Amino acid sequence: MTTPSLTQSATQTQQLETQQLEAWVSFLRSHAAITRELSVQLQREHGLTLNDYEVLLHLSHAEGGMLRRVDLAERVLLTASGITRLLEGLESCGFVSKETCDSDARVSYAKLTDEGAAKLKDAAVTHLRGIEELFVGRYSGSELATLAELLARLPVTGSDCRSASETPPCS
Numbered sequence: 001m002t003t004p005s006l007t008q009s010a011t012q013t014q015q016l017e018t019q020q021l022e023a024w025v026s027f028l029r030s031h032a033a034i035t036r037e038l039s040v041q042l043q044r045e046h047g048l049t050l051n052d053y054e055v056l057l058h059l060s061h062a063e064g065g066m067l068r069r070v071d072l073a074e075r076v077l078l079t080a081s082g083i084t085r086l087l088e089g090l091e092s093c094g095f096v097s098k099e100t101c102d103s104d105a106r107v108s109y110a111k112l113t114d115e116g117a118a119k120l121k122d123a124a125v126t127h128l129r130g131i132e133e134l135f136v137g138r139y140s141g142s143e144l145a146t147l148a149e150l151l152a153r154l155p156v157t158g159s160d161c162r163s164a165s166e167t168p169p170c171s
Contacts, residue, residue: 095119
């Protein structure tokens, strides 16, 4: 039985690292290109950014169309100041209102207005068409199922990233 030389092992390791890096870069570039185009479409047709749309969507799924601003920031992966700036824009357009907590004045909520719900409904047509064109339409049903299963392993919040560093990597 022969054992691979150090040169062969180093080359195999380098190829694996190259493949891993290529997969990572491809993922990042695709994500950036698709989200940029989805945002351009929403901005051009509805005056919304992709983050605006995501906030309206989260609010539409929340009980009473309302979420604590801090919870909303976590869901859309923004800082406290980032969500404040985003919500100020949506408030000035009349799509979201700022509500206070009766029992704790330090807590404030973002609430979807009727105008915001209507804007979301109109923008959803454009957004879903873009998702179909740029993502879904490029894969078969079985490929999408496999991709969804693989992507489910990735963190989706900042706290997921921190807890992932404490667990062993997948093999």
